Amino acid sequence: MGGGEASFLSMSIENLYIASYYTGLPEEGRSQYYVALLLNEDENADIYEEPLIEVTPLLIAHVKDKYFDRFLAKQFEDIQKLTEMTEEQRYAMIHRDNRRILILRKLGLGAIQKDELRKWLSDQLGEEVLDLDALLSPFFKTQMIEELPVETMDGSTAKCIFLIKDVFSMRCPVEKFYTMGKDGKAPLEMKQVFEIYKDKVDEFFKDYKLSDEDSKQIAEIAADPNHYNLITILRNNYVEMNQLPDIYEKNLDEIMPFINELKRYNIIDEIKDKRGNRWIFLKTDIVFPTFFPEYIIDSIRRRWMEKDITQNLALRHLELLKSVYRGEEEEFLEEIGVPIEKPKEAIPAEALLTTPTKKEPSAAPTKTLSDEELFKLVERVNFLRKEAKIDLDNKDREAAYEKLQEAIKITKDLIAAGAPGQEKRLTKLEGVANSLKKLIDKEKAKIAKKKPVKPPTVAPTIPAAAATPSSTVKTTADDQKVLREQRDNEISAADKALTAGNFNEAVEHLEKAADLSERMGEKDKAKDIRKMATDIKNKLKKIQG
Numbered sequence: 001m002g003g004g005e006a007s008f009l010s011m012s013i014e015n016l017y018i019a020s021y022y023t024g025l026p027e028e029g030r031s032q033y034y035v036a037l038l039l040n041e042d043e044n045a046d047i048y049e050e051p052l053i054e055v056t057p058l059l060i061a062h063v064k065d066k067y068f069d070r071f072l073a074k075q076f077e078d079i080q081k082l083t084e085m086t087e088e089q090r091y092a093m094i095h096r097d098n099r100r101i102l103i104l105r106k107l108g109l110g111a112i113q114k115d116e117l118r119k120w121l122s123d124q125l126g127e128e129v130l131d132l133d134a135l136l137s138p139f140f141k142t143q144m145i146e147e148l149p150v151e152t153m154d155g156s157t158a159k160c161i162f163l164i165k166d167v168f169s170m171r172c173p174v175e176k177f178y179t180m181g182k183d184g185k186a187p188l189e190m191k192q193v194f195e196i197y198k199d200k201v202d203e204f205f206k207d208y209k210l211s212d213e214d215s216k217q218i219a220e221i222a223a224d225p226n227h228y229n230l231i232t233i234l235r236n237n238y239v240e241m242n243q244l245p246d247i248y249e250k251n252l253d254e255i256m257p258f259i260n261e262l263k264r265y266n267i268i269d270e271i272k273d274k275r276g277n278r279w280i281f282l283k284t285d286i287v288f289p290t291f292f293p294e295y296i297i298d299s300i301r302r303r304w305m306e307k308d309i310t311q312n313l314a315l316r317h318l319e320l321l322k323s324v325y326r327g328e329e330e331e332f333l334e335e336i337g338v339p340i341e342k343p344k345e346a347i348p349a350e351a352l353l354t355t356p357t358k359k360e361p362s363a364a365p366t367k368t369l370s371d372e373e374l375f376k377l378v379e380r381v382n383f384l385r386k387e388a389k390i391d392l393d394n395k396d397r398e399a400a401y402e403k404l405q406e407a408i409k410i411t412k413d414l415i416a417a418g419a420p421g422q423e424k425r426l427t428k429l430e431g432v433a434n435s436l437k438k439l440i441d442k443e444k445a446k447i448a449k450k451k452p453v454k455p456p457t458v459a460p461t462i463p464a465a466a467a468t469p470s471s472t473v474k475t476t477a478d479d480q481k482v483l484r485e486q487r488d489n490e491i492s493a494a495d496k497a498l499t500a501g502n503f504n505e506a507v508e509h510l511e512k513a514a515d516l517s518e519r520m521g522e523k524d525k526a527k528d529i530r531k532m533a534t535d536i537k538n539k540l541k542k543i544q545g
Contacts, residue, residue, distance in 0.1 A: 004024060004025030004130070005024050005025075005130050005131075005133075006021070006022060006023050006024035006130045006131035006133070006134055007021070007022055007024075007133075008020070008021050008049040008052060008053065009021075009022065010045030010046065015041075016038070017038070017039040017040065017041055017043065017045065018036050018037065018038060018039065018045070019036070019037045019039055019045035019046075019048040019049070019052065020034055020035065020036040020037070020052075021034070021035045021036075021049075021052040021053060021056050022034050023056065023060065023130065023131065024130025024131060025130070026127075026128060026130065027127070027128050030127070031060075033056070033059075033060055033063075035052060035055070035056045035059060037052070037079070047083045048079065048083065050082065050083075050085060050137065050141075051078070051079040051080075051082035051083055051085075052079065053131075053134040053137055054082060054093055054223075055075045055078060055079050055082070057097075058071075058075060059071075059072065059075055078224070078225050078226075081225035081226075081229075082225055086228075087141075087142055087288075088222065088228075088287075088288055089222065089223060089225075089228060090138035090141055090142050091138070091142060091167050091169065091219075091222075091288035091290075092169070092219045092220075092221075092222035092223040092228075092286075092288070093138045093219075093223050094138050094139065094142075094167070094219075095167075095168075095169045095215055095216060095219030095288075096216060096219040096220045096223045097135070098216075099121065099125065099129075099135055100135055100138070100139075101216075102121060102124055102125075103117070103121065103135060103136070103139070104139075104163075104166075106120060106121075107145065107161060107162075107163035108163060108166065108293065108295075108296060108299075109296075109299050109303070110163075110296060110299050110300045110303050110309060110314075110317060111150075111160050111161065111162045111163075111300075111309065111313050111314075111316070111317040112160065112161055113150075113152075113158045113159065113160050113161075114132070114147065114158070114159040114160060114161055115158065115159075117132065117161055118132045121135075136161070142165070142167075143164070143165060144163065144164065144165045144166070144167065145161055145162060145163055145164065145165075146161075146162045146164055146320055147159055147160070147161055147162075148160060148162065148316060148320075150310075150312050150313050150316050151312050152310065152312075153310055160313060160316070162316070162317050162320050163293060163296065164293070164320055164321060164324045165290055165291075165292065165293065165324070166290065166291055166292075166293040167288050167289065167290045167291075168210075168215065168288070168289060169215045169218055169219050169222075169286065169287070169288050170210055170215070170218075170286075170287060170289065171205075171208060171214075171218060171284040171285065171286060171287075172284070172285050172287055172503075173201050173205060173284065173285070173503075173504060174201075174234075174235060174281075174282050174285050175503075175504070175537065176236070177194065177197060177238065177281060177282075178197075178198055178201055178504060179537070180194050181194035181195050181196075181197050181198030181199075181201075182198055182504075189273065189274075190273065190279075192273070192274065193271050193272075193273050193279055196271050197269070197271060197281050197283075200269055200271075200283060201283060201284075202504075204266055204283060204284060205284075205502060205504070208284075217265060218265070218267070218286045219286075221261075221262065221265060221267055221286065222286045222288075226248065226258055227258065227261075227262060227267070229247070229248075230244075230247060230248075230258075230262070230268075231267065231282060231285065231286060233247060234268065234280065234281065234282035235282060235285060238279050238280065238281045238282075239279070239280050240277055240278065240279055240280070241270070241277075241278040241279070241280060244259070244280070259280070266283055266284055267282070267283060267284055267286070268280055268281060268282055268283055269281050269283040289379040289382075290379075290382075291378045291379055291382070292321075292324065292325060292378075293321070294422075296317075296321070297318065297321065300314050300317055300318060301314075325424075377410055377413070377414055378414070380407075380410055381407045381410050381411055381425070381429075384403045384404070384406055384407040384410075385403075385404075385407060387400075387403045387538065388400040388401075388403040388404050388407075391403060397436060397439060397440050397443070398440060400436060401433060401436050401437060401440060402531075402535070403535070404429060404432060404433040404436065405433060406532075406535060407429055408426065408429050408430060408433060411425055411426045411429060412426065480520055483516050483519055483520045484516075484520065486516050487513045487516040487517055487520070490509045490510070490512045490513035490516065491509070491510070491513050491529070493505075493509040494506040494507075494509035494510045494513065497509060503536055506533075506536060507533045507536050507537060510529050510530070510532055510533040510536070511529075511530070511533050513529050514526045514527075514529040514530045514533070517529060
């Protein structure tokens, strides 16, 4: 039992091999539990530490249930499946647990001593928290937090917890299958099924909004290894109902409760074809976008000025954040192989702490973004950066440059909307893009030198009367005005759809705008708009893995 705190322990007693988790020595009147796994001699007990940490609270919550034996059997299966937990599952473990959600919100206000965090959480829950290390486990394993010793005001040293990465959960469509339904490219025998699928997805995302309740619900689903396994399969495949027993390794009667639950929460949908076959599709995928917590800098400064935290704690957190931010950018530059001049002198953490970053006078924000909208746009910039790296890996520097230009545009939109901390990101992106542009220009110059110079040729002059008529249908000035207004409306609608995260709707509006441009004879404009639509489609494919 050690000091009475919750802990994992592996041991062997003669021929008995055990991996166990102890819930801690509680206050008087409260229960304590051991959960133990009996292992074979050749099993590695350490791989069961994380699964036991996650499963034990569930077992305790249901220990007095009438059908606890059945629940215990399911959790025993889950423990074995959770020995190779993915990062996505760890994010799900955070968002499904009310205690961890409280921790995430508290850490979003700035660093805190570990003992103070334990006491604060105990006060919030109305009971002593003995398993803080277990609660923090997925935060550490996903590198969302750091634990470091910091000198306190009385000269002693205390362990402190620092948030350096944030995450949220959301639903998104499976672009691969949605496009097949929209463009009619599904196999002939499945065409009607995919059309129904598209309509169902449209209907759901038309009214979909991020909420705390939905965030917790989808996290619960993703944290269940049985559900998560099916979701990962359905991201790239649609399956017939009779294939499910092979996936779950259970008979269909045992599987149906899982399937019905996923249907109820709009994760999957069942569609019948003309022959009566029942096909299972992923209606809404579950994703966990991560982002750099720039918002926390103002909170650190405010708390220091209000004497809520020491200067040592504030400076240490700012240094950590600066290191993470710089490391993120330098890692990106290193990955894509683009040289960039670094500033001779970095801004010291003290400057961030004592004086707010001065901003140049600018016009009032054009629009206000909610936290969810802000997170989406910041994550879009991150995805574009990743796509740029993929393009560079494929030796397509011009495509990478275009991705960076789009990222720059979004960042400027964030600045215009009053989003904090985006000026530095813009400077970094513009520096990368400029360096990449120089490489592209240099490469083009080399190619031009290698090309043989051909003698100039004089094109025959074609009399005006004999000129070939343009294939573009001419329109009157009034027609042009109407078409231009329609195109501008479509582009405006696409922008609103992007801001709201409705990417498929944005693509539809852009394609309509491109068609209108062609009718006006503005082929170059139409080409640019179609490219924007294509970039969004490609981005969605990357999001879906």
